[in-house]
Amino acid sequence: MSGPAATQITHLFSYYDVRLLLLGFVATFALALVGCFAGFVSGFLVAILRMTRSRAMAPVRAVMFAYSMLFRRVPFLVTLMLVFFASQAINANLSTFSVALISICLIAAAYLGEIVRSGLESVHINQWDAARALNFSYLETLRYVILPQAWHVILPPSFGFFVMFIKDTALASQIGVMELTSAGKVLSNKGFAAAPVYGTVLMLYFLMSYPLSRFGKRLEKKSAATRNR
Amino acid sequence: MTLQFGPILEQWRYLLGGAWLSVQITGLAFTFGMLIGLVCAASLSYGRPITRRLVSAYVTFATNTPQLGQIFFLFFALPDIGITLSPYSAVLIGATFNAGAYLCEIQRAGFASVRRAELEAADVLGFSTPQTVRYVIFPHVVKVVFPPLSNQFIVMTLGTSMASIFGVEELTGRTYNLSAESYLSVEAFSVAAVIYVAITLLATFALAIFGRQVCRARIKVL
Secondary structure, rough: OOOOHHHHHHOOOOHHHHHHHHHHHHHHHHHHHHHHHHHHEEEEEEEEOOOOOOOOOHHHHHHHHHHHOOOOOHHHHHHHHHHHHHHOOOOOOHHHHHHHHHHHHHHHHHHHHHHHHHHHHHOHHHHHHHHOOOOOOHHHHHHHHHHHHHHHHHHHHHHHHHHHHHHHHHHHHHHHOHHHHHHHHHHHHOOOOOOHHHHHHHOOOOOHHHHHHHHHHHHHHHHHHHHHH | OOOOOOOHOHHHHHHHHHHHHHHHHHHHHHHHHHHHHHHHHHHHOOHHHHHHHHHHHHHHHHOOOOHHHHHHHHHHHHHHHHHOOOOHHHHHHHHHHHHHHHHHHHHHHHOOOOHHHHHHHHHHHHOOOHHHHHHHHHHHHHHHHHHHHHHHHHHHHHHHHHHHHHOOOOOOHHHHHHHHHHOOOHHHHHHHHHHHHHHHHHHHHHHHHHHHOOOOOOOOOO
């Protein structure tokens, strides 16, 4: 399909190619979004478990500490490959999409667990004592006293991590998940020039992450302003 | 399923050689990225509006698109205009391009942390410009900038793993080779993961000691 650049570009934006790119866009976004939510929930659990004080929980604390340290120090590509080959070794028969989803959830729990923990620790320790004096249970304290105050610290950086996960999912193309980068590879293999194809892919990534990082920065400014009161 | 680490561990020299290459790529990209970041941060803080626009466009673009996509673009699109890059240089340029943007953001935050009143105080005390930079600006900037910088160094070390996709034989690339030769994929990638953890931990400690001793920045390890 070698022709002048203009015809190539009109060919590139034909129905099926645009559809492929849009499906890739949706897959990338879905991976990052689900990873972020699952990571948030499990990261919250990790943070709570790491903040326990009792002696009986010491082994759990150690495991959670090791988990959140290890998964932040292994490249996403290696995590992906480990999950991929391990799922084959135990005959789990997972689709490549679920392999990517599992690995993104694994790292998301580690990264967001750290964010949630720093948020919870930013609330002064006296608040816990005050809540206990008012006869709040542990869960009530978390729900009504700690979380409303920690929220401003937790939320802005998690948008940064959302953007980071969007960018990390590009590596999932390596195991054959049909997301945005893979769509670019397919189009490039179809014979389109690399510059318009990867240029479009990069623009689509930008369209996805820019509003999010912009929103995160705005939240950050807002919450910083309220804290300086 | 039984795990056999023996055949992989026998190849430790090969793997550590790959790890050394990873560290080299990180070091080079970090050094060049620091220079780009410094120039960009300076022009963001003190430049003319048009340069500020250009620099902030570069920073937003580079931080909001995946490094893998950027390297794909460099590696596959540039040959069309007559620039053919080797895999190694494509990865290095991509990593530097990406690092420059992040390091620019970090250094700009450092510049912003110097208060105007302190500069005026230095002026009143008769400090020359080099003295002001050395004794007033530098200590402040380093203190603010050091923790995110060492964090960025770790992130970049992890980022070099994508060089394997372009055929550079660093740690991940060599792990691919080993796993293809021996069919011991899980074992090979677990060993690679352990080496990555070791490298980044070493880097964290080394940077923390450096920061404490040389830059007098307070750094929490782990």
